[in-house]
Amino acid sequence: MNAADSTLLSRYGGNLPRYTSYPTAAQFSDAVGPADSRAWLSTLPATQPLSLYLHVPFCDTLCRFCGCNTAVLRNADARAAYGALLLEELRRVVAILGPGHSISHLQWGGGTPTTLPVGTMRRVMQAIRQNFTITADAEISIEVDPRHLPPAYPALLHELGFNRASMGVQDLDPDVQEACGRIQGWDQTRDCLDALRAAGVASVNIDLIYGLPRQDVAGVARTARAVASLRPDRLAVFGYAHVPWKQKRQALMPTGQLPGPAERVAQRAAIDGVLRAEGFVPVGLDHYADPDDSMARAMTTGTLHRNFQGYTVDAATALIGIGASAISALPGGMTQNAVSSAAYARLMAQDTDSLPVVRGVALDGDDRLRAAIIEQVMCTLRVDVAQVLARHGLPASSLDPELGRLQGMARDGLVQVTGHQIRITEKGRPFVRHVAAIFDRYLGADSATRHASAL
Ligand SMILES: C[S@@+](CC[C@H](N)C(=O)[O-])C[C@H]1O[C@@H](n2cnc3c(N)ncnc32)[C@H](O)[C@@H]1O
Ligand code: SF4
Incomplete structure (x- = not known):
């Protein structure tokens, strides 16, 4: 430098x-609540397709760096019970929206949504299809963890119409993985991607992170080259967001080994150089796409958008979030559901019709x-x-x-x-x-x- x-x-x-x-989520307050949410949802016209996001706040193991709202929940019955809450929230939302709405973008995120039992995932997807028309060109996507993808899931995803999956890799170096508490072998990454593609999930995204403890320029470039050789359709390259005041588990990271700003910038540049040389097109701040991918095309046609899940080709003017901590972005304003799964379940149980919204902002x-x-x-x-x-x-x-x-x-x-x-x-x-x-x-x-x- x-x-x-x-x-x-x-x-x-x-x-x-x-x-x-x-405004960002920092502007959310409890001045906005379920009544605002109901009012904003009830005025959405059925003529405009919606975007739907479902949040599953469970993982099989936790990574120390992770800033997402997620916890370990081993009990399959408890996971299925959470699925029943998703179905119930969906029912309440549909009752407010009224009939005839369509969906142009459907995304499951987390956490790790594939922690839901197969039968639960099938029931929720069936309920969505029963209550909404999914447009022919809709993007239907899900986040998966390559270390814990249940063997039945790739075929299930294809059967349920998923056409995109996003998987976490972060860094392939064993020392970095050890510092982060996320051990993921190369074969797990490759086998997961192969299994998804073989099952017919057409497009796969891979997440990488720079700025993690023990990362250096040569190491992140090696990871980027290896991952590029798998030819994912998209890559997200995130700078590690260290916010231990918000996410307590990050205090377990060896913070003395975090790279400083100059090193972070150099790592970002190294990954950028590798991915461009491998033929990926940079998209916005932190994404890369195969030139034939819809995200690369959206860059050139000026139709790329940004929402709570990051960059998207989704042009819907209303995004409805279902599940613990999920955020909805509606023309009237934004709302967020109760964050922990326990608080979300409590609110859902309190009232048989109200939405589990705890904060938001009117626009x-x-x-x-x-x-x-x-x-x-x-x-x-x-x-x-x-x-x-x-x-x-x-x-x-x-x-x-x-x-x-x-x-x-x-x-x-x-x-x-x-x-x-x-x-x-x-x-x-x-x-x-x-x-x-x-x-x-x-x-x-x-x-x-x-x-x-x-x-
Ligand atoms: C829901 S996870 C991806 C799916 C799956 N749970 C997994 O880890 O493979 C979403 C992504 O957020 C990114 N992420 C999580 N915490 C982060 C942080 N503190 N800073 C930057 N990126 C982070 C990681 O790249 C991670 O893959
Ligand atoms: S990175 Fe993925 S697997 Fe790790 S804790 Fe976060 S959501 Fe769970």
Whole structure:
């Protein structure tokens, strides 16, 4: 790293949101509850397809780095009981929505949704198909853990119509795996991908992480090369988000061995170099796709979107989240369900019709305007601010103070600002969250204790 790069790091260090939504979840409060959720859901028109997300907060073992809402639950009956709650929440949501709705995007995440017994997964998928029309080109996806995929699952996923799966790898180095408490052999990764493809699950994503303890540039490049040889359709390359104040299990990580900001940037660059050389197209901040994959195509047509699950080709204007901690993003606002599975079950039992929502945020016109700009920045790395303002009925000069605050980044070669047009340069790609943050009206002095490292 040269001297110029280190001054960049000192200027753009600190912590920032990942901008999977705007306003971010840090803005959620209990001023929004089940009644708001009901009101927002009841006005969704049946003419516009919906996106549905189901959260399963269980894993077979826990990884120390993991920031997700998940716990170990070994008892199969308890897992099936959670599935029954998903069915019941779905019933309540459908009762509010009314008949005739369709789904263009269906995603199961967690945790590890394949911890649900086969019969439970089948029942929930059947209920979804009975209550919604799934569009012919819908993406139906699920997160799987290569170390614990039950043998019956690949065929089940194909039978139930899943056409995408996403699997965690993170890093192949045994020392790194030992530090993270996630031991995963190469053959487990390869066999899982082969089993999914052989069963007919057409498209597979692999997750990698940099910035973990004991990782170095040569090691992450080796992992990226090995994983690229499997030719996944997509890859997500996350910077390790260390937030032990939010996620207690991360305190078990050997924090003395965490790479610093300069090393993190170098690791990111090494993975980026390998994946581009292997023919993958960079997508937004942290994704890569095979040039024939729909995500790569969405990049070029400007139809890429961002939601709580990250980058997506899903264009639905309403995302409904079902399950513990699941977030819904509706035109009226965003809501989140009770986070722990115990609190979620308690709320579901309290009232036979109410939704298990505990917090959220209502959107105003300014939120929608800034959300549109931030989504475009995060997805296509360019935005015509005047055009977005015009769509919202506002004069082109309305955000000139924000544009003025980009001058420093322009001098550093991270963005080009021409009139009201912003273009993030290739050098600026790792700093895209800093550009988004300029338009975040809520970002405050507490961001160090709310968000993870921005680089
Ligand atoms: C639900 S898991 C993936 C599926 C499955 N449970 C597994 O681990 O194979 C989602 C992904 O989030 C990423 N992730 C979890 N915690 C993270 C953290 N603290 N920082 C960055 N990425 C994280 C990992 O890459 C992980 O694969
Ligand atoms: S990374 Fe996956 S398997 Fe590990 S704890 Fe998180 S959700 Fe569970």
